[in-house]
Amino acid sequence: MSSIKTIDPNSISQPELHSYLLTAVAPRPIGFVSTIDSEGNVNLSPFSFFNVFSSNPPIMIYSPARGRNNMPKHSLQNVQEVPEAVINIVDFPIVEQMSLSSTAYDKNVNEFVKSGLTQVPSEKVKPPRVGESPVSFECTIDRIIELGDGQGAGNLIMAKVELIHIQDQFLDEEGKLDPLKLDLVGRMGGSWYTRANNASLFEIPKPIRTKGMGVDGLPSGIRNSAVLTGNNLGRLGNLEQLPTADEIDKVAKDDEIRMMQKKLNGNPQKLKNELHWLSQRMLMEEQTEKALAVLMYAEKLEA
16 A cells, blocks of 8 residues: 555645645536626626536535635625626636636726627626537525635635526437537636546446445455455445346356356466456456356356
8 A cells, every 4th residue: 555645734735725626626627607796897707616406406616715815706706796607617628718718807997808809798687698608507696605814715705506508509308408518618727627528437336225235245256356456346236136047047158158168278367367357357348247257157157
């Protein structure tokens, strides 16, 4: 096991703590928030201290933190004056413009103009939305919770969604948002971002309507495999039960396994190891039930 560096947050500076927190807690979604003050000045700022926290009522929260000079952000001052906001979602085609808008411009400077993004009038709230954003949420501010008064202190802005705008090109045939069409970006530490495109997206069956047997429900020979990873075991543990004897016998007749057995019949331990590699490949190909049947057949070889 590798050595561990343990840090007391009170023993390091705020910038150091900020760096550890934001680099470790990532990737973070980005809320691209437009607000307006009582005099009609528009502000557009990105926040990675952002997420959705409820669907009933629909509540999103973002947190403008006090900056290096310990002054509150203009976007915080704006919602204190006009308790409305539009939370725009950031995709890859606008990530550079989004980054530019994070510049500490003066209060009366419109970041829509500075970033070159399109200012589109909202329907239910005063702040405009970003025309290029794939999804925009018109919100009213439910409440603001101040977390402190020092540098780096957050201010939780709880925004209730009143209206949603979605560009049609990001919908699937059923009219739902398609994660494969959305080319979203996430915030990492420092100046780094990540891109959620086809190359990085993957799907995991969610154990919502079923109750997986758990890794502890697998035989010890599978749990202690020298081949299978923790992710492999987690996928197997998501199944509700072990395969039946008939299912194990059926997979044993598979041509690939028969050829493998013929080749390595004199070395049962090596055969078992090869079967574990085969099952891992099946897991990568989403053949979870068959992969477990192969592993259970490998267990029978030692019985």
